Amino acid sequence: MMEFFNDYRKLYSSALGLFLLLTVLVAILPAFDNQNNNGPLPNAVALQGEALEGKAIYVSNGCVACHTQQVRNLEMDRVWGARPSIAADYADINRMDLWRNTATLMGTERTGPDLANVGSRQPSATWNLLHLYQPRAVVEESIMPAYPWLFKEKEVVEEGDVEVVVPDRFRVGVNGKIVATDEALKLVAYLQSLKQVELPGTMPAPNFLYKQEKKEAAALATGAGETEGLDGAALYTANCQSCHQANGEGLKGAFPPLKGSSVVLDDNPELYVEVIMNGYDAHPEYASMPAVGTNSKLTAAEVTAIMNHERTNWGNKARLVTEEEVQKIMDYLKQTTKQ
Amino acid sequence: MNVAHPIKPRLRKLSKLLSGLLLTAFCFVATGVTAQTETTPTKEGLMSMPGILITITLLLIPISGALLLLVVKVWALLKHLRTKKHAVEASRYAEYLQTLSEEQLSVLHTHKKNQEYRLKGGELTGPFAPEDTRGLLSRVNHKANIRFIAAKRKSLERPAVDPQLSRLILWLLGTATFWLLFGTSIGQYLGIKFVAPDIDHQSWLSFGRLRPVHTNAVFWGWSSLAMLGLGYYVVPRVSNVRLHSLKAGWWTLILINAAVMLGSLALMAGINNGGGEYREYVWPIQLLFGIGLIITLYNFIRTVSKRKTKEIYVSNWYIVAAVMFAIVISIVAYVPSYQSGLGETIIQGYYMHQGVGMWFMLFTLGLVYYYLPQQLNKPIYSYSLGILAFWSQIFFYTVIGTHHFVFSAIPWSLQTVAIVGSAGMAIPVIAGTTNFIMTFRGAWHKVAGSYTLPFFIVGIIFYFTGSLQGTAEAFRSTNLIWHFTDFTVAHSHLTMYGIIAFFLWGGIYAIVPRITRQEPPQVTVGIHFWMAFIGMMFYTIPLMWGGTLRGLMWIEGLPFIESVVLMAPFWLWRAIGGTLMWVSHFIFAYNMYRMIKPRKIININNTAIGILDRDGYELVDIVNKEKPAV
Numbered sequence: 001m002m003e004f005f006n007d008y009r010k011l012y013s014s015a016l017g018l019f020l021l022l023t024v025l026v027a028i029l030p031a032f033d034n035q036n037n038n039g040p041l042p043n044a045v046a047l048q049g050e051a052l053e054g055k056a057i058y059v060s061n062g063c064v065a066c067h068t069q070q071v072r073n074l075e076m077d078r079v080w081g082a083r084p085s086i087a088a089d090y091a092d093i094n095r096m097d098l099w100r101n102t103a104t105l106m107g108t109e110r111t112g113p114d115l116a117n118v119g120s121r122q123p124s125a126t127w128n129l130l131h132l133y134q135p136r137a138v139v140e141e142s143i144m145p146a147y148p149w150l151f152k153e154k155e156v157v158e159e160g161d162v163e164v165v166v167p168d169r170f171r172v173g174v175n176g177k178i179v180a181t182d183e184a185l186k187l188v189a190y191l192q193s194l195k196q197v198e199l200p201g202t203m204p205a206p207n208f209l210y211k212q213e214k215k216e217a218a219a220l221a222t223g224a225g226e227t228e229g230l231d232g233a234a235l236y237t238a239n240c241q242s243c244h245q246a247n248g249e250g251l252k253g254a255f256p257p258l259k260g261s262s263v264v265l266d267d268n269p270e271l272y273v274e275v276i277m278n279g280y281d282a283h284p285e286y287a288s289m290p291a292v293g294t295n296s297k298l299t300a301a302e303v304t305a306i307m308n309h310e311r312t313n314w315g316n317k318a319r320l321v322t323e324e325e326v327q328k329i330m331d332y333l334k335q336t337t338k339q
Numbered sequence: 340m341n342v343a344h345p346i347k348p349r350l351r352k353l354s355k356l357l358s359g360l361l362l363t364a365f366c367f368v369a370t371g372v373t374a375q376t377e378t379t380p381t382k383e384g385l386m387s388m389p390g391i392l393i394t395i396t397l398l399l400i401p402i403s404g405a406l407l408l409l410v411v412k413v414w415a416l417l418k419h420l421r422t423k424k425h426a427v428e429a430s431r432y433a434e435y436l437q438t439l440s441e442e443q444l445s446v447l448h449t450h451k452k453n454q455e456y457r458l459k460g461g462e463l464t465g466p467f468a469p470e471d472t473r474g475l476l477s478r479v480n481h482k483a484n485i486r487f488i489a490a491k492r493k494s495l496e497r498p499a500v501d502p503q504l505s506r507l508i509l510w511l512l513g514t515a516t517f518w519l520l521f522g523t524s525i526g527q528y529l530g531i532k533f534v535a536p537d538i539d540h541q542s543w544l545s546f547g548r549l550r551p552v553h554t555n556a557v558f559w560g561w562s563s564l565a566m567l568g569l570g571y572y573v574v575p576r577v578s579n580v581r582l583h584s585l586k587a588g589w590w591t592l593i594l595i596n597a598a599v600m601l602g603s604l605a606l607m608a609g610i611n612n613g614g615g616e617y618r619e620y621v622w623p624i625q626l627l628f629g630i631g632l633i634i635t636l637y638n639f640i641r642t643v644s645k646r647k648t649k650e651i652y653v654s655n656w657y658i659v660a661a662v663m664f665a666i667v668i669s670i671v672a673y674v675p676s677y678q679s680g681l682g683e684t685i686i687q688g689y690y691m692h693q694g695v696g697m698w699f700m701l702f703t704l705g706l707v708y709y710y711l712p713q714q715l716n717k718p719i720y721s722y723s724l725g726i727l728a729f730w731s732q733i734f735f736y737t738v739i740g741t742h743h744f745v746f747s748a749i750p751w752s753l754q755t756v757a758i759v760g761s762a763g764m765a766i767p768v769i770a771g772t773t774n775f776i777m778t779f780r781g782a783w784h785k786v787a788g789s790y791t792l793p794f795f796i797v798g799i800i801f802y803f804t805g806s807l808q809g810t811a812e813a814f815r816s817t818n819l820i821w822h823f824t825d826f827t828v829a830h831s832h833l834t835m836y837g838i839i840a841f842f843l844w845g846g847i848y849a850i851v852p853r854i855t856r857q858e859p860p861q862v863t864v865g866i867h868f869w870m871a872f873i874g875m876m877f878y879t880i881p882l883m884w885g886g887t888l889r890g891l892m893w894i895e896g897l898p899f900i901e902s903v904v905l906m907a908p909f910w911l912w913r914a915i916g917g918t919l920m921w922v923s924h925f926i927f928a929y930n931m932y933r934m935i936k937p938r939k940i941i942n943i944n945n946t947a948i949g950i951l952d953r954d955g956y957e958l959v960d961i962v963n964k965e966k967p968a969v
Contacts, residue, residue: 006650008643015660015733019667019697022737027689028677030753035682060609062547068823072746076819076894087748091680096613099621101675102683103613108743110823113899136537141904143536145546209746210819210894237898 040092044197047092047190054190056096057150057183059103066144068107069116069194075208079238080114080121081196082297083205089116089197112144119195120295126254126287127243128188129162129180134170138251139242150184153177165253232309235302239292240310248314256286259314269307269321273329276303278337300327390817394883397804397811491790491861494852501581504571505854507588509935511568512847514596516931518560521603523921525553530917533910543607551619552606558617558694559628560599562839566702567591567635569846570658572854573709574639577654578646587638594631598624615672615687617694622673629669636662653725657705660729664697684749688757689740696736699835703842704728704771707795710846711778714791720777728770735763742813745822761813768806775799790864794845797872801837808833820894825906825913826886829879836875836920844871844927851934859930867926874919877912885909 005011040046047055058064071081090104122128127138133151135142153176157163162180171178180188199205237246243255250257258264263272274280276298281288293303304323311318385391439447469476500508532538532546542548575582582588602620605611611619618625639659643651672690712719719725738760741753776799779786786792808830812821821827844867852858886909889902 002650005656008640008646008651011651011656012640012659012663015656015729016663016667018730018733019660019664019737022734023667023671023689026738026753026756027671027686027740030750031677031682031685034685034750035677035679038680059614060548060611061542061545062550062606062611062614064614065547065550070747074746074819076896077746079896079899085748087681087750090684090748093683094679095675099623100611101613101615101618101673102678102680104680104683105614106684106744106747107614108616108823108827111825139900141900143533143903145532145536146540147542147545148540149542234896234898237900241898241900 034087038087038091041088041197042200044088044092045193047193050186050189051193052190054186054188054193055103057187058190059096059100059105061147063115064103064105064107066107066109066111068110068114069104070106071114071116071196073206073209075211077114078208081117083196083199084208085116085196086206115191115194117194117196119192122242123192123290123295124243124287125162125188125192126164128191129164129184130166130251130254131242132184132187133164133166133178137167137170138245140246147184150181150187151178152181154179165251167251230301230305232305235298235306236309239296239298240306243287243289248310248316250286253285254287256283258310259316264307264310265316265318267319269325270329272307273303273326274333276306277330277333300330303330388814388816390811390814393811394808394817397808400800400804489787492788493858494849500572500854503585504575504582504588507585507592508568508571508854509851511564511571511588511592512851513931513935514592515561515564515568515843516928518556518564518599519924520928522553522556522561523924525549525556527914527917527921529553530910530914534907534914542609548607548609551611551616552603554617555602555606555619556599557835558699559595559602559620562699562835562843563628564592564595565843565847566699566706567595569706569710569843569850570639570702572850573654573706574658575642577648577652577709578643579648580642580645583638583641583645587634591631591635591638594627594634598627598631601627613683615683616691618672618687618690625669625673629666632662632666632669636666652709653719653722653729654705654709656726656729657701657708660733661698661702661705664693664701668693668697681749684744684747685741685753688743688749691743692740693737695834696732696739699839700736701732703839704732706846707775707798707842710791710842710849711775711795714789714795714845714849715778715782715785717778717782720774720780724770724774728767728774731763731770732767735760735767739764739813742818745813745815745818758813758815761810764806764810768803772799772803775802790859790861790868791845791848793868794841794848797868798838798842798845801833801841805830805833805837820890821886822890824886824889825882825909826890829882829886832875833879836871841871844868847931851931855934857934857936857938859933863926863930863933867923867930870919870923870926874916874921874923877916878920879916881909881912881916 069085071077071083071085073084077084090106093102093104095102129151131138131144132147134146134148135144136146151164153174154161155176157177157179162185164178164180166174166178240258244250244258245255248257248259263275266272273293275289277291277293279289279291292298298306300323304321304326307326308320310316311320528544529546529549536546571582571588598620602624605621605624606619610621612621612625620628636659639655639662643655643659668690672686678686708719708725739757741749742757742761745754745758747754775795786796811817812826812830848859848864885906889906892902892905893899
């Protein structure tokens with residue numbers, strides 16, 4: 001046996017042979033297989049135009065270092081998307097150009113949130129632009145880098161310019177108006193395009209694994225009508241706070257305050273529920289609100305918890321709404337939007 | 340090369356070890372892989388997870404070292420008690436002696452006198468002072484200094500290395516040192532950005548662009564060049580021939596440095612390959628690196644083919660295989676034919692892990708098989724174990740790539756293969772560790788007197804703990820908690836730094852003084868060692884702890900931003916540990932400078948003779964003049 005390995009040709013070619021064989025088996029063949037046997041979903045829209053150019057900016061700035069784009073089939077990932085990501089979601093991603101490889105951008109670090117479905121979770125362009133200019137203007141605890149070089153300073157806002165209203169304490173040294181460059185707009189267009197495509201009716205979604213057994217058992221025990229198990233404050237943080245802020249005061253010129261808001265405090269919660277579920281664009285001085293409730297598939301219980309949190313905090317004092325009440329309005333809204 | 344022949348009891352021990360090891364590996368696989376009970380780990384259930392148990396065990400290794408010390412102390416205490424008992428017995432004996440008669444006592448006194456007789460040393464020479472014609476007695480040092488720092492052995496002079504080859508090796512190691520300083524300065528800055536995200540607003544210095552600059556510079560710049568520098572010494576040395584081509588070595592040096600230089604600039608300018616980790620350099624740049632490796636492969640194989648030994652020493656198995664495999668993975672990673680959609684992700688998993696395991700790890704192990712026995716001045720414990728580790732490393736390591744994408748859209752079966760392979764990695768790791776530790780057997784006393792061996796010991800400990808930690812992370816039950824968190828960052832530093840960098844430093848301190856005949860100051864080597872080691876501990880332990888808490892927080896479904904707030908103190912600790920590591924690199928660079936820079940040493944005798952020679956014909960004349968006169 002040792003004689004065999006005393007011949008350097010035999011030794012090195014057998015080691016190389018084993019390595020190549022395994023390489024073909026575990027990497028190249030599966031890669032070919034996945035490339036050739038997966039296609040995009042029928043509802044999928046191919047990435048193009050501004051969004052496609054925006055992806056190049058995303059790649060070039062190394063956003064993948066902190067942001068994943070994959071909803072794993074784990075219960076804990078349900079916050080990032082309605083269903084686990086599947087091979088078809090990535091099937092339409094091809095080589096970028098002669099110089100650069102395919103960028104599926106799945107990522108391996110989640111220092112920041114997952115972005116697989118951010119186009120549904122946070123579609124507001126106003127929010128995204130302000131967040132890019134200075135993340136800490138909207139999320140105080142954020143450690144994301146600021147990208148001021150994607151914006152320019154102008155004396156006068158011209159037609160077609162998109163102005164970003166930045167709170168004063170983040171405008172140090174800036175005298176004019178802050179206007180988004182094309183690059184910033186393209187990057188936001190890309191982020192807005194990141195939406196999970198709905199599966200065709202015939203196709204079952206994969207299950208989320210490792211479910212929280214305790215919570216479900218608790219929910220069953222207390223009856224489906226109770227909202228006690230839900231933490232309104234946490235739901236507010238996850239779904240509303242990035243715009244309306246922890247103190248409920250919003251941001252001047254961008255996001256309206258909830259503190260003392262007539263919509264929030266109204267005894268009749270119909271408009272309130274409608275705003276949460278379908279969005280709102282009644283005030284030109286503020287950005288339009290996306291359909292947060294529908295996009296994040298919030299249940300009546302969750303909406304109720306959020307509403308009650310907002311109605312009883314920051315000095316707000318309104319009566320608590322019940323889940324039945326909210327459910328009724330949601331059912332009505334569903335019917336009217338379908339028609 | 341002298342090779343230990345495995346004798347029978349050794350074989351039996353080995354087979355016992357292996358069967359035990361296989362059994363544990365399979366237990367892990369059985370519990371780890373099939374554990375898809377679809378229940379969420381809770382804080383109480385953590386203790387039943389194999390991955391967590393393994394990690395705790397690994398953490399226990401340094402702790403048990405401390406316990407061992409405690410045992411030694413207790414032992415000393417017991418010994419003290421025993422001496423007390425002896426003292427009591429002695430006083431009783433004295434009482435007995437007092438009862439003896441005169442005669443008995445005088446007999447005893449005579450005995451005592453006879454036994455105490457000693458030669459005085461002057462019986463033969465008499466009272467005359469010795470004549471010291473050869474100056475043997477004149478070098479006695481009567482004023483020994485108090486030793487604040489234990490003096491280590493100087494490195495032995497070696498048979499002269501070809502000065503041309505020495506120059507190449509020093510250039511490879513010198514540029515490696517530069518990339519270490521550059522790459523870790525970037526890393527240090529990135530660590531600060533976690534604590535102070537608004538420290539700058541320059542596009543070239545933004546986090547996403549700098550992160551790959553850091554990783555690629557320490558991978559392809561520091562580690563790769565240092566490995567090649569040490570490898571260019573080992574390959575011809577264990578083949579007992581001259582290097583096939585020096586020119587080829589210089590081309591490798593130039594191409595790899597060019598690749599890292601251009602690659603770093605391109606990344607900062609926002610030009611990258613699409614975001615796959617460690618293949619961020621675009622192909623024209625990585626191609627330079629690849630050509631550099633191909634040239635070196637040819638050079639090494641030609642050298643081995645001309646060897647004057649019958650066997651190919653195991654170092655050259657590892658080193659040449661590593662260069663071959665690195666070329667293969669680079670080609671596989673950059674050929675576009677199968678990289679659309681998930682194809683890219685599968686190749687990414689394969690590439691990033693083979694880069695670590697088949698290039699850095701395999702090559703470095705080859706270096707250890709040479710430098711460790713050399714520093715201990717004894718052969719490696721078992722050649723067979725080295726060969727077992729070699730083949731099992733290729734077999735298991737190659738299949739584990741996709742464990743970076745557990746629970747992703749990649750086929751479930753492929754994920755399972757990767758997890759099983761990760762468990763199988765226990766075999767090469769335990770075989771390798773056993774081999775290194777057993778080589779130390781009977782030579783542990785040398786550690787105290789050596790400034791290189793501590794680096795090897797740290798490397799061996801982390802080879803064991805760091806590698807098995809990777810196994811622990813791969814199980815689905817633990818991946819659930821740790822994936823995507825900073826735990827992974829801690830793991831990659833325990834391995835690329837704890838294993839690779841420490842082994843490389845050990846090798847560099849072993850070989851550079853022998854080539855240049857100049858020792859580094861031992862104090863600064865000690866400072867380098869301790870700062871790097873303590874810094875790494877401060878860097879990794881908080882990140883592992885914080886990463887675990889963060890994963891559990893995600894499982895509980897708390898808002899994401901709360902997990903960012905949670906991490907803040909751990910990121911601060913990371914920056915502190917990172918600073919220690921970073922400063923230690925400057926001390927290392929200073930040591931390199933002291934070892935390499937030609938120092939002018941004035942030998943008083945030689946210089947005096949030289950002066951006499953230069954204008955000393957008078958002296959010669961005097962002698963000549965005087966001679967005829969006599």
